[in-house]
Amino acid sequence: MKNPPIYEALVEKLVRVYEEGPNQSLGVFQNPVTAYTDQARLESEQRLLRSLPIPVAHVSQLRSPGSCLVHDALGVPLLITRNREGALRAMLNVCRHRGTRLLEDSGFCKVRKGFQCRYHGWVYDLDGTLDQIPREELFPSLDKTALNLRTLPVAERFGFIWVVATPAGDYDFDAFLDPLEPDLGPLNLENHVVFRRATTTARTxxxxxxxxxxxxxxxxxxHKRTVGPYFEDHRSYSELAGPHVRAIVGRGGFYEASARNAIEDIRDFATPTYVIFPNTIFVAQPGFVSRATAYPTSLGEIHWDHDLIIPAEPQTEKARAHWELNYELIQDGVFKGEDLWVCEQIQKGLSSGANERMTYGIEEAPIQWWHDELDRHLEALS
Ligand code: FES
Ligand SMILES: [Fe+2]
Known part of the structure; x- marks a missing residue:
């Protein structure tokens, strides 16, 4: 892959970090521990998460008509489907008669025509249109058209399916996602597939x-026992892209390769990493992509899902084994075994009184930008 222009610029910015060191003007930041222990704040944050686009799946996971995703991690029961015409629909997974959950189990599934409620048998098609009411004469003068499933804004972009989990007619997805177009657009992720989805919880x-x-x-x-040795010490560059954070971390040989003008694909020498506001992590690994989203289920617990996204279905055992190893390294070794693990260690002492504030240095400055963005959004919500 030839580098898109945004990466040419990032290479130059990262070279400056190698030559001049981290940007001292960023300064030290502190954040009160109460931000992590306040139940009322958490509820506002959960409301915020339901008001913004969240990438709930990769398009390959809902490609064929009748494929469905039942998704509960945002605290509302969502049902996302692909209809006969190939369009996506996002709805509440709740019958409009007396509220029974339509599809029971969270996760991906496939239906033939639509959904029939277990309680009294009302039938909805893949668009959520109420199709049949058994013994319809028992509901004289009922306006059936007013009882379709409640719909939610949904869009496809960058190979992901984005849902806003608050019933509404419309949402301007482009305004929210356009700042990432120079980065994620050229990756053509809509043609990729998910090797595996990891779903886990972490107590943090x-x-x-x-x-x-x-x-x-x-x-x-x-990460010294896993991927740490591939990276160079304190050689990272970050900046804001709208509400999102774009970062790049240099790996061994980056500086020398850039001096030789030999960086064909930035992912050979550095790792672009994004936080897609507010709760999604996107890492452009060499040859594949990790997309992970952290959903708060309580003050001290998250639901985590991580899709390892690869260019094509593996055709040989050798190829499958290769991705298997990557999956084990990134999901089990790095994310679960190290990142989520250390977050759980922080959580255990959070209310101990040891710290009134967390402290962040220059290389942690994006944390401050993200908190500022979060605070701004929470204020706008209230
Ligand atoms: S609650 Fe669904 S048909 Fe009655
Ligand atoms: Fe990490």
Whole structure:
């Protein structure tokens, strides 16, 4: 892959970090521990998450008509489907008669025509249109058209399916996602497939998890037994892209390759990493992509899903084994075994009184930008 222009610019900015060191003007930041322990604040944050586009799936996971995703991690029961015409629909997974959950189990599934409620048998098609009411004469003068499933804004972009989990007619997805077009557009992820989805929980506040992915400072140390040795110490560059954070971390040989003008694909020498506001992590690994989202289920727990996204279905055992190894390294070794693990260690002492504030240095500055963005959004919500 030839580097898109945005990466040419990022290479130059990262070269400056190698030559001049981290940007001292960023300064030290502190954040009160109460931000992680306040139940009322968490409820506002959860409301905020339901008001913004969240990438709930990769398009390959809902490609064929009748494929469905039942998704509950945002605290509302969502049902996302692909209809006969190939269009996506996002709805509430709740019958309009007396509220029974339509599809029971969370996760991906496939239906033939639509959904029939278990309680009295009302039938909805893949668009959520109420199709049949058994013994319809029992509902004289009922306006059936007013009882379609409640719909939610949904869009496809960058190979992901984005849903806003608040019933509404419309949402301006482009305004929210356009700042990432120069980065994610050229990756053509809509043609990729998911090798595997990992779903797990971790006993930690969701903001502590987001901080771990906005922090270039820990990479060599925390990850010293896994990917740390590939990276160069304190060689990262970050900036805002709208409400999102774009970062790049240099790996071995980056500086020398850039001096030789030999960086054909930036991912050979550095790792672009994004936090897509507010709760998604996107890492452009060499040859594949990780997209992970951290959903707060309570003050001290998250639901985590991570899709390892690869260019094409593996055709040989050798190829499958290769991705298997990558999956084990990134999901089990790095994310679960190190990043989420350390977040759980922070959570355990959060209310101990040891710290009134968390402290962040220059290489953790994106954490401050993200908190500022979060605070601004929470204020706008109230
Ligand atoms: S609650 Fe669904 S048909 Fe009655
Ligand atoms: Fe990490």
């Amino acid at each position: 506040n969701w903001k502590i998890v987001m901080e771990a992915f906005l922090d270039g400072y820990h990479v060599r140390h925390l």
